[in-house]
Structures are given as C-alpha cells and as structure tokens.
Amino acid sequence: MRPAAGEGGPPGTILRPVWLSPTPGQIVENMSENSKLVVVVGSVRAERFGPVVTSWFVDQASKHGGFDVEVLDLADFDIPLALPAASPKHAGDSYPRPAGLAALTALLEAADAFVLVTPEYNHSYPASLKAAIDWHFTQWVAKPVAFVSYGGAAGGRHAVLHLENVLTELHAVTIRDGLAFPNYFVNWDAGQPTDPAAAGYATTLLDQLAWWAAALRKARAENPYPG
Numbered sequence: 001m002r003p004a005a006g007e008g009g010p011p012g013t014i015l016r017p018v019w020l021s022p023t024p025g026q027i028v029e030n031m032s033e034n035s036k037l038v039v040v041v042g043s044v045r046a047e048r049f050g051p052v053v054t055s056w057f058v059d060q061a062s063k064h065g066g067f068d069v070e071v072l073d074l075a076d077f078d079i080p081l082a083l084p085a086a087s088p089k090h091a092g093d094s095y096p097r098p099a100g101l102a103a104l105t106a107l108l109e110a111a112d113a114f115v116l117v118t119p120e121y122n123h124s125y126p127a128s129l130k131a132a133i134d135w136h137f138t139q140w141v142a143k144p145v146a147f148v149s150y151g152g153a154a155g156g157r158h159a160v161l162h163l164e165n166v167l168t169e170l171h172a173v174t175i176r177d178g179l180a181f182p183n184y185f186v187n188w189d190a191g192q193p194t195d196p197a198a199a200g201y202a203t204t205l206l207d208q209l210a211w212w213a214a215a216l217r218k219a220r221a222e223n224p225y226p227g
C-alpha cells in the first residue's frame with residue numbers, strides 16, 4: 001500500500017458518467033413509492049476523481065432498488081460564496097437565491113435522502129459542498145444523509161466527521177455506515193474499487209438509508225418537524 005498522496009494527488013481517471021441535471025426552473029416532485037435519493041458530487045475541481053466514485057455508487061444504488069436515484073453535480077452550478085443578509089433558516093421559502101441555483105434547490109427540496117460523495121481537502125470537505133449546504137436549510141431538515149468519501153490514507157474520514165457535525169445543525173439525520181476509500185489512486189481500477197467487499201458495504205449503507213428515508217418521509221408527511 002503506498003503512502004497517502006500529497007495535495008492534489010495524481011489526476012483521477014476521467015470516466016465522466018452520463019447523467020442529467022434538471023434544467024433551471026424545472027419542478028422536481030417525487031410521485032413515486034420509492035424514496036428519491038439525490039447523490040451529490042461534492043468536488044468541482046479540474047480533473048477531479050469525484051465523478052468516478054459517484055458513477056460507481058449510483059450503479060450500486062440503482063441495483064439496490066429502494067430508491068429513485070438522481071445525481072446533483074455541483075460543478076454544473078455557479079454557487080456564490082457571498083450569502084444574503086438573512087439566514088436561510090429564518091427566511092424559509094422567501095430566501096433570495098440566484099436564479100442559477102433554482103434547479104439545485106429544487107433537487108435538494110425533492111430529495112427524501114442524500115448521499116454526499118466527498119473528497120478530503122486539508123482534513124475537511126470541499127468549499128463547493130459547504131457553499132451548497134449553506135445556501136439551504138429546510139431542504140436538509142429531517143432527511144437522512146449518508147457519506148461516500150475518498151482521499152489519501154484516511155479515505156476522507158476527516159471530511160465526513162466535519163459533515164456530520166454540520167448536518168446535525170441542519171436537523172438532518174446522518175447514517176452510521178458510510179463508504180470510505182483510502183488511497184483511491186491505487187485502490188480503484190477502471191472505474192471500480194478493487195476491494196471486493198465494497199459493493200456489500202454499499203448495500204449496508206443503502207439499506208440503512210432506505211429505512212431512514214421511508215421513516216422520515218412518512219413522519220414529515222404526517223406531522224411537520226418542530227425544528
């Protein structure tokens with residue numbers, strides 16, 4: 001096993017999966033029996049590895065059968081760092097977001113569950129992901145969030161620890177079992193993790209996420225969350 005890569009690491013194999021993002025203004029509603037799972041690609045940098053991990057995980061989630069799966073690639077959006085004066089928590093539906101974020105917000109709103117696919121940058125998660133989180137509040141409340149991380153020796157676990165803390169503040173429910181891929185640059189081959197146990201770990205994560213997604217979807221529908 002090689003030591004952890006330095007910053008940036010070797011460029012990932014670019015196997016950009018084909019997926020569709022909603023067009024701006026599109027209304028995304030979940031009319032399905034299945035819970036809607038939104039898989040978020042957290043990194044946006046050039047030659048990122050995130051789409052490779054995401055593509056594999058989306059395949060696992062589609063095979064699982066418990067979800068209608070959609071991908072939200074943060075690289076498709078220009079997410080400003082400067083927020084409005086009001087907080088999204090207090091402004092609610094009247095929070096003034098740029099028009100370019102409408103499709104992103106609609107997808108978060110429609111989600112019954114999230115998987116955040118995140119690398120580790122300086123022992124945390126990318127600023128792109130933090131910006132996407134901070135522009136929203138109600139879209140996260142009383143929804144389950146699981147994590148798929150990757151990076152050097154720690155496999156992105158520092159990033160996930162920070163995300164768990166942040167999402168608790170947003171009244172989201174974080175899922176215990178995550179997927180962490182250390183030294184992804186030697187432990188992935190042709191778009192797949194070389195660990196044969198990885199698909200089983202993904203199933204465990206998805207089973208837990210599906211349970212929480214169904215339970216919280218029912219609870220939200222029956223009784224507004226008091227947060």
Ligand SMILES: Cc1cc2nc3c(=O)[nH]c(=O)nc-3n(C[C@H](O)[C@H](O)[C@H](O)COP(=O)(O)O)c2cc1C
Binds near residue numbers: 120153
């Ligand atoms: C600014 C920066 C900081 C990084 N810091 C860490 C780190 O603290 N721990 C780690 O394991 N990997 C670190 N890395 C390596 C990344 O995890 C690795 O390059 C990964 O591919 C980044 O994901 P991406 O390609 O999807 O952007 C860092 C990379 C960058 C660009």
